[in-house]
Amino acid sequence: MRTRIFFLSLFVSTLAMASEDGGGHDDPFSREFLAMFFILIAAVTGRFIARKFKQSEVLGELIIGIAVGALLFSMNNRLVTTIRYQNEMREIIQETSTREAEFDDAVVNYVHNETDLDPDVQERIIEAMTADNFLNSFLNANYTLLFSSLGVLLLLFMVGLEVSTSEMLKMGSVSFSVATLGVVFPFVLGYLVAEYMIPSVESQNVAIFIGATLAATSIGITARVFKDTNSLNLKESKLVLGAAVIDDIMGLILLAVVSGLVTSGHIDFTEVVVIVAKAIGFLVFVFMAERYILKHVVRYFAVFAGKNTFLLFPFTLLLLFAWLASAIGLAPIVGAFCAGLVLRDELFKKYNREGLTLEHLIGPLEGIFAPVFFVLMGFQVDIMAFGDLDVLWAGLLLTVVAIIGKLLAGIFLSKEYDRLMVGIGLVPRGEVGLIFASIGKAVGVLNDELFAVVIIVVILTTLVTPPLLNTRLKKIMGTSAD
Template sequence: MEPFSFILLELAVIIGMASIGRGLALRFNQASVLGELLIGVLLGNIAYWLGNPLATVIMHLDDAQRLLEEVWRTGSSINDAAMHVFNANELAEGGISQELISFIVGPHAMDTLLMTMTLWLFSNLGVIMLLFMIGLENSVTDMIKVGKRSLFVSIIGVVAPFSLGYIASSWFLPEVSTPTHLFIGATLSATSVGITARVLKDLDRFKSKEARVILGAAVIDDILGLIILAIVIGIVSTGSVQIADVSQILLLSIGFIALVLLFGEKTVGWLVSKFYQVFSKFQVKLLFPLALAFLMAAFTSFIGLASIVGAFAAGLIVNDEHFGDSKKRSQHCDENGNFDYSPTTQELINPIESLFAPVFFVLMGMQVNLKTFLETQTIWLAVMFTVVAIIGKLLSGLAAGKGVNRFVIGIGMIPRGEVGLIFASIGKGLGVIGDDVFSAVVIMVIITTLISPIVLKWSIDRTMVKKV
């Protein structure tokens, strides 16, 4: 059987399981990301315990990447490369090194590597599409219009959990490096406001003052979080905290965002008008935004920033007004008097994102080894991360000032969801976050994703009862 057949089967299983997880989560009124993550944990651990080669490589994907990169970089054999990548315990009989090598050079090694690369590719595309869609839901105008209240909430919402996370990590994990502490702090500073937005919409509170503060703060929070992520990645790359390198990354981040805010929308509008002279409206509305997202993601990666920064920025500067649409769905009457419904860019790209993004969450779940949950260290880390994650965002609510329900705003900023997972996965891929920390982060994400909608709904209902 040709390798492509195995890839098709693999994708069918992953996408099918993601759909099941999403369906179950929605059935119990939970965020779909939670179901995709949990189904990945279940699928990955069962396959790993059964000794499946693909599940083993995915469970230790960061180690496999480092090993293969060493082989490709030096041209040495797998065994020689392993001597440079793994420590003595990992190289010992029964260690992770021997387990990986047996699958990477075994009789079905080509099939395993091709399937792993396919999942890795789909997963990375999923992250880029996800951040692009988040950008599409906002706009440069939204960024500019947010008031001081949202600005203060977002700054405290990033600084507080980042600082608390760094301090707690230094206390609980004194043996790890400074870049690891920084990455943990950055992961805890992330916010996924999509869950909150859905709760506010379901409760018909989407236009309340609290909702506007939360959503406005979330826009700035995304930018601040991505800038922090870019700076931390730069620090990890250099191996130490160097002022010159940090300053360079900070200036690049600010310069890139400034150019996007000042000239992004006008440039996109001009380009779209030129493309309309050559291509049909449907082609431009679908293909131009995708090409722009990939181009800007590649550009930010090239200059040393995270590719997701470019994808998010691309979403910010694309809006339906560039394509002649002023409403969610533009309606045009043809010559026969029939309405022609033209879908928005977001509606066109949403099915593509829905295909790729779940692969990312399932893959993240498959890298969580449930054995680490039995370790006292992991449990304590998970408790510490969760407490810091909640306290840090509740503090941000205090910065909202008077005239609003500060507790509602703080709760609304708590969910980490997919953004926290993205940060953690980047850290795991760079080798600065180990299995125990990654598992603890996943537990934190699950808890904050579960409790936030419940507490937020209770708090809003309680506020409305008091007003009555």
């Protein structure tokens, strides 16, 4: 009975959200409040279903996001449409803002004449952007995505709190070797499969780019599973997280190299050197900040913040490090992870009168916003991509080699580590794979068909990781308990 009531409430919520009735009040945020309410209801429902099937809660959030997103998209819900095509719409706004024609006419002309989007997508975008309330829809979509971004930043910050810099340094060489193999194997396998087994890949440069896309790793999904299963203290978990951070840096370097190769026909070594220098400089800054700077900054910060220092300083540092990482070309989640990495409860002894820990303080915020990220990842999945058999076959083939490539990352680890678990932890491509795919599409390397193929790889590697990782963790933790 409870299950029926739960699904009925979800159905009513979905219909209410699809109606896009913001109410009679003119508050510009009223629809955003409603959208966030329904997204959280969807997340809770997804968790409930996942628990019933004894799966990770994050998997439930992803699947419910895909299901609800597909339903609302089929009903022409403008918020979901705007979220799904946010990047395209932002580019269109930038390109048409300086044109003399009326906005609606400029949008129609630009979409039809200067984009290579599928005709159905073109009409969707035009319909959304020429609607009377487009500005509100666009702003609401941005607000929702802001909550989503905040969710994944908080998640990685919480993960960073569980790992110390001394542990990261101790595992430095091991993490580096795992990350290197985790980039090389998927890149080579992806290139070979794309070049010789996928007919729609017509040039070597495209095959190279697809290989580079498979080399990416998303830390968000794996980190969430580790956190949900209370397994962040395992040496394999710490190794995976350290390798994922290094993997992200290597992936960005590889992306810069490959993008330069496919767009200009040659590699810009100066750009590669600059990226490497920025990445190394950021990591050095993080470790130096923990050792020499933070304790002094906290003391001066407390002069202004007073009793709120314990809450405000960690949160502001999280935002600052996320911005710094983004400013030098790294993913903001790397900055968020590093912010958690350098903070310890001991820094706030004078300002923590209630005996709380940083995890107790920030945990509730992460518990609210992180599910938004995973549900919205599901919203952005186009399930129609599964309808083309050629696309589906290519996607499945590349998914297999994408998984195998990461599983091989731990092949040379010593027996003290569970090699299979380390490999599984690096499998999901998630938002990092989506970033690679969007860049490939933007520079013209990936057409609509190949873009859909990459999206399938991202979806499947993201979906298979939680259950595989959960199964392996149960076996390891069960063995440890014995």
